[in-house]
Amino acid sequence: MNPTSHLPFGRLVLGLAFAAALPVQADDSTLTGDWGGLRRELDAQGVRFTGDYSGETAYNAHGGQHRSARYSQNLKLGVQFDLGKLYGFNNGDRIQLTINDRRGNSASEDLVGNRLPIQENYGGLYTRLTELSYERSLFTPALNVKLGYMAMGNDLGGLDSGILCNFMNAGFCGHPLNMSGGSGWANYPNAHLGARVKYDFSPNWQLRVAAFNVDPSSNGNSSRAWHLGPKHTTGTVVPIELIYKHTGALPGEYKLGYYYDSSDVKRIGSDKTVSGRGGHYLLIDQAVWASESSQGRSLHAFGQYSAASQAASPFTKWYGAGMVLYKPFEGRPRDTVALGYGRAVPNPRSRDVQELAAFNAGTTYPDLDTAEQLIELSYGYQATPWLTLRPDVQYIIEPGAFSGGNIDNALVLGLQVKAVF
Structure with a gap:
């Protein structure tokens, strides 16, 4: 020591x-x-402090339900203790402490009425402990173990490259939302007790396996903001990911994942329960072009596919695809242009329930498409090394697909501001 x-x-x-x-x-x-x-x-x-702020303003310019603007924000503060530097440990031992605070209002809930959150940082509007974890290599540098109280999405379900957070809508940024809509997979910053294992087969191939406590009653519950232990455990969710990362002039990242939640939940459209819910997903980020004359200028294509349990998930499938251009102009080396399309498919059983309720109430069920669709265009402007401004346009097709509401397609103008402390 x-x-x-x-x-x-x-x-x-x-x-x-x-x-x-x-x-x-x-x-x-x-x-x-x-x-x-x-x-x-x-x-x-051995003590590293981190902090960042994100603020997202969205104005519903056309369609939806109301013409107005909404603002939401997230403040994150963290400290990491490197036990190698502090105490001479030699296995990459680290302790991470993270606190989140969220405030604001939802453009999706208040103005549009759609399912895919227009502001990815909205939800759980209070101060909470988001992570208290311990991480280290075990037996060999190829095997890494992390355990404690943490959010699943920090390590699983998303692309490590971060390409998807060039968008403001939560349908893109993070993991596919039908994972949390149809299982005990919790959205950030909701955290649960769990453990995650990573094993590197080679520099290109990696396997990740985890197990997390399922505690729906604690999600979004401000009274549980500082409680590490569960309030009411319903089961365990186990995700497994196989990851391939291609290096070279045109790098790529490919993730194939499966998850299973052992909880007993109510079957949609029935009084019976289903024992266990599962799903699978495929995520891709592939560079398709790189400039030979301008270092750093490249075009990446991404794709997402995720399917969840039809028995118990109101949101069965998600499809996403798009492109991100890095360094769009010679004098703007850290700017990005991002264009994405997403399609969120409601469970037909949920629609049957809505149609039956409308029939029993003597009302007409609207003629809806089979999915909520999203087209998003954003420009990431790196104003300073620590400040990013992201003007954003979202066009939401069939906003009432999940609620059964007759809502006009919406055009939303947004601005995301990110600052690193």
Whole structure:
């Protein structure tokens, strides 16, 4: 153990309390800079502070239900302890603590009435513990284990490249939403007790397996914001992913996944229950072009397919595809242009239930398409190394596909602001 690795408690408090007030020096990659050298010193000794803000404003310009704007925000603060630097451990031992705070209003709920959240950072409007985890290599550097209280989507269900968060709609950014709509898979920042294992077969192939407690009564429940233990366990959700990452001039990432939730839940359109729910998914990010004359300029195509249980999921299938152009202009090396199309398919059993309810009430059920569809175009403008502005346009087709409402197609104009502290 290195005796110089012990950090005075007062320095930790100083780093947390006065980070925002210290002048920017030596590092312009974050809003608060290097904290007068303290941040770099703490990092070298094994304590790394992180923080970011995202604000998303959406205005419903046409269609939907109401003509107005809504704003939502997410504030995330974290600290990571490198136990190798702190105490001389040599297996990549790390402890991660993350806190989230969300505020605002939903454009989907208040203005449009659609299923796919227009603002990906809306939901769970309170301060909560999002992660308290311990991670290390086990037996061999190829085997990595992480356990504790954490959100599933941090490690599973999405593309590691981050390509999908060039969009503002939650249908793209993150994992396919029918995973959480039809199982105990929880959306970030909802966290549960669990364990995740990664094994590298080779530099290109990796297997991920995890198990998480299913506790629906704690999701979005502010009274459970700081409770690590479950309130009411219904089962365990087990995801498995096989990942292939291609390197070279045109890199690519491919994920094939399956998940199973052992919970007993009510079957849609019936009083009976179904024991266990499963689903599968395929995610692809592939570079299809790279400029030979301008380093960093490339075009990536992505694809998503996900299917969930027809017995118990109101949202059975998701299809997504699109392209992201990196470095669209020579003088803008970190900007992006993103265009995506998504199709969310409601469960036919849910529609049967809605049609029967309309018939019993003596009302007419609207003539709806078979899915809610989304077209989204965004431009990521890297204003500074720590600030990204993302003007965004979303066109939502058949917004009432899931609710059974007769809602006109909606045109939504948005702006996402992201800042790294």
